[in-house]
Amino acid sequence: MxxxxxxxxxxxxxxxxxxxxxxxxxxxxxxxxxxxxxxxxxxxxxxxxxxxxxxxxxxxxxxxxxxxxxxxxxxxxxxxxxxxxxxxxxxxxxxxxxxxxxxxxxxxxxxxxxxxxxxxxxxxxxxxxxxxxxxxxxxMHDHLTGLNNRRFFDDQLKKAINHAKRNENMLSLMLIDLNKFKQVNDTHGHHIGDIVLKEFSRVLSACIRDYDTAFRFGGDEFAVIIEGADTTSVANIEARIHHKTQMNSLLSKYDVSASVGFSFLHNNDNEANFFNRADQGLYKQKVAQPRGPLRIV
The missing domain is CATH 3.30.450 (Beta-Lactamase)
Incomplete structure (x- = not known):
């Protein structure tokens, strides 16, 4: 050369x-x-x-x-x-x-x-x-975790919806929230909180497929755009998130777990109602702690 x-x-x-x-x-x-x-x-x-x-x-x-x-x-x-x-x-x-x-x-x-x-x-x-x-x-990236940020999410979600409708492909949106994260910040300080966020981001990236896209919205809120996956595949991703979070020594040390909710795209969906259904699923998971079966909406 x-x-x-x-x-x-x-x-x-x-x-x-x-x-x-x-x-x-x-x-x-x-x-x-x-x-x-x-x-x-x-x-x-x-x-x-x-x-x-x-x-x-x-x-x-x-x-x-x-x-x-x-x-x-x-x-x-x-x-x-x-x-x-x-x-x-x-x-x-x-x-x-x-x-x-x-x-x-x-x-x-x-x-x-x-x-x-x-x-x-x-x-x-x-x-x-x-x-x-x-x-x-x-x-377009979150400076703390290295994941994509909310600004990039808005653009990618719109593109993913248009692509899925045009090609008649399945599309799922997964929203994730960390349980007891506020207690970590209040008890151990924001420095430990940042370490927990970075570790969960690493775990999340290991749980999704190479062509899925993970985002951090801010705080302890995360999202994943999952293209071309059926209900079984999405449920498997959710199960991996819970398992790897539970088995992670750092996250388990601070008793941090994850709540997950997701929705599948409907033909008449826009970005807002697609997101809102996933958010409703996440809320039901938070209310249902300890974790029960995943709610698909």
Missing amino acids: QTLNIIDNSSSGFNAFQLFNDKPMVSADRILNLIEQLQSTLCFEQLINRFAMEASKYADFSGLSFQYQDGIANMRGSRPGKFKEQIELRINEEFIGVLTYHINQRLNQQNLDTLQELHRYLAYPLKNAVLLHQANQLA
Whole structure:
């Protein structure tokens, strides 16, 4: 894997025109047009597609992808090739991501040199896209537990309902509340309460499927959006939550248990009544302590 590390010593920030001092192999007009195209978006896919259109004039490749810490963006119509050529992008030694070219014939040195020149104009827009992605991730996640937050829940629930109705799939919403959590805070302090919340979040994540989505609303309230699961599957998730909570040494030490309520989507549901039925099920569980059979509404 080759590495491109751009050293930026300018106190005023990056100036693309400084790169022209290196006698570029690509014409100045083409470079200016590329810079303009790349600076007009912070979408990974758009950046890769716009860059690929220019790069394809100097090298033959069937696919191009950019892999960053949290994901991967692919060129439109990207296809595997016989070989891969990978370029690690860095700015002032800071890792940005890895570009992977899918090629059927090894690139010669002139091809590589030209691509490396073009990469210098791609690196900063990709870095800005990574920073925006990280900021969005922070905005959508609960800082204490690492789960998704209520703001993200509202958006995801609407999408899940639309997807389920469009594809006639089952959809369940599970709401969870911790029992005796207030006593933990009152008796042992909020520091211990935070530890309990983080531990339950870890337990909850271990109880759901990889494609289910867990959220923390705030306090000791949690939710899980469960797509494509029938009543048996959802009941199994609920049973795992109770079992693992009970068997967890930290949670059992503070006598913390979980109440669970959920609902299945009806054809005439919107977000509000779908949520309210799950909330009613949770309330019935709280009233029915100690835990009895799960109430499905």
